[in-house]
Amino acid sequence: MKIAHLILAHAAPEQLSKLIGSLEHRDAWFFVHLDGKADIRTFPFLQDRERVVLVPDRVDVGWGAYSIVEATLRGFQAVVNSGIDFGYVNLLSGADYPLRSPLEIHDFFARNNGKNFMEYCSVHNEWTEAIPRLTEYHLTNYNFPGKYLVQKWVNRLLPMRKMPAGLEPVGRSQWMSLTLDAVRYILEYLDGHPVVKKFFKLTWAPDEIIFQTILYNSPFRSSLVNDNLRYIDWSKGQASPKVLTEEDLEHMWASGKLFARKFDLTQFPAVIGELDRKIQDHHYK
Template identity: 55%
Template sequence: MKIAHLILTHANPHQLSRLIERLTHPDADFYIHVDLKTDIQPFLFLKSENVKFIKNRVSVYWGAYSIVQATVNSFEEILVADKKYDFVNLLSGQDYPLKSTADIHLFFENNLGKAFMHTLSVANEWQEAIPRLTKYHLCNYHFAGKHFIEKCLNKFMPSRKMPNNLVPVGRSQWFSISAKHVQYIVEYLQQNKNVKRFFELTWGSDEIVFQTILFNSIYQKDMVNDNLRFIDWSEGKASPKTFTIDDLLVLQDSGKLFARKFSETIDAAILDELDKN
């Protein structure tokens, strides 16, 4: 049972090195997408037979489709790699495992063929996301006057409707899915340019597009509404809480495989304790 860990990162090569070291396993490889806005040179010391860097890099902007494109580009390179994988595990450079590497591999070995990702119904369970889909968002574009044009579009144009009669679901961007699901997502976006265009005008599309494509396919039966990650949004900010040593017991009791987010510069002690346990 082989895992491809796909890690999206933009900073702190040392913390990324630590994450890779903790997840190193004979049946694991790492694919690193470094934001195109970031100098890749400080990261290249990590390159090895099992650590590869995504070639088709993207400049990633918060809330924009660019992070979806970065993920899809990475998927494409994983799919044509010499090795074949059972799971693709999408992580950020600020994630960290809560279980041992052996336990993580055993879990996936016992759940072959499944897709672990959030699938909250936008219509019923996650209604705050409705304006993302019904309004026009130009967050993926960079030109003078885009905010004025965005206002005009939303004032004079009719509300947007989901393409292909897709039922939208989602919530968290991060997930662990089988290789067959990755293949299906890539091919679907290649064959349905209208879906890509729709999500290019959607704010936070990374939290919806992948889950929605799978949920509206024959693979819906494989989906488990659990992304296996502990993420704390209790602070009410645009980004989740950064964990410190004070959160150790909560993290250990979460039952999850991974958590985000962590920062060595804020508190490295929590990573040390997780390593010990």
Template identity: 50%
Template sequence: MKLAHLILTHNHPDHLKRLIQRLTYGDDVIFIHVDKKVDITTFHNLISNKNVFFIKNRTSIDWGAFNIVKATLKSFQEILHSGTEYQYINLLSGSDYPLQMPVTIHQFLTDHPGKAFMNYRFIYDDWQEAIPRINEYHLNNYQFPGRYKVQKIMNRLLPTRTMPYGLVPVGRSQWFTIPTECVKYILEYWATHPALRRFTRLTWAPDEFIFQTILYNSEYRHILINNDLRLIDWSEGKASPKTFTLKDKDQLLSSDKLFARKFDSKNCPEILDCLDKKLISVPQVSPV
């Protein structure tokens, strides 16, 4: 089995270098999308690994905006046109880190063939805080003076928005591990449903629900596993998850999740050192 990791990043090349070292395994390939606003030359020392590639068609990314969906889709396209067939595509952020050895990750996916691992909560039922993302107009993808004032006027005067094509909206975490056939379907659906493209541009943080929604409303619903395989701690109640430190060592080391987010290797490299001791303590068997 060949696994393609897609990492979306914008900073901390040193952490990214450690992440690549822990992910490197057999014929697996790592694709890196660096935010277009960032000088990519600071990441060029990572290219010495023959299985690491930079996404060429980069996108400028803003937090909560549509353009992160655009960046992900464009990266998917480059992976599919790379000339190699991968069984799974694993979407990570540049602040993630594996909790298991690559051989364990491979074995898990081999034991669950064809399953798609992503969080999906029903927005109108058990993720109601996300309803305004869909029902209201959001201009966070556009940069012009007074945009929030215009947004407020739009929401006061225009009808409540609804998902096009009668789609049932589901989602939660944007990070997932899914078969390549699901990625192909997402790209095909996106290309052939212009109303969804127009709708998504005016939503907030669509990266957290658009991919799950497309797959849930398709023939692939039966392969979806409501588990993104990531340890993410939202206990602080903030817009972003908790950053793991040494205080979380026992939780991280005992977790059966495959990955965790998020980490700050600049301010707390010690927690990564602890994880590395686990990840390199047992020799890995190369894939056949």
């Protein structure tokens, strides 16, 4: 089972290098999208590391903006353009880390071949706080003086937005593990439906909705598993998840997930070392 790990990174070269090392396998390739703001000279290992591909045409990614969707799509396209027959495309951030060995991860996807793993729930029925993302106009993806004042008046004067193309919106976490066929479908769908692309460019945090919505409203719906295989701690109730530490080890391990996020090697370096030991012990049992 060949896996393309698509990693969206913007900083922390040492941590990114460690993440790639933790997932190395003869059937693993790494497609890295480096934020357009990052200095590529601080990531020299991306140039000459085996089976590592730097995604071309880097995007300057803004938080909550469509630019992160664009970065992901360029990564998807780089995977497809490689011509390699991947079983899965596994979307990660540079702040993620595996909870199992590469062999266990590859075995899992081989056993579940054809399933698409993503977290999704109905925006209208379950995730209602996300409704304004779709009904209001958001200029997050654009930079010009007074944009928030313009956004305010646009929302006062124009009618509420409606989902295009008859789509039923679902979503939640942007991190997912998809079959190559599903990735191809997403790329072809957006190429053929510019109105959908235009709609999501005016949506706040569209990366948490667009891919799930496209697949949920497609022939791939029956292949969806409502599990993104990631341990993520939102207990602090903030816009970003908790940075995981050694005190979280038992919880993340007991979750049975394949990956966890997010980690900060400079702030809490010991937790990754402990994870490595735990993974090694588990692998050789």
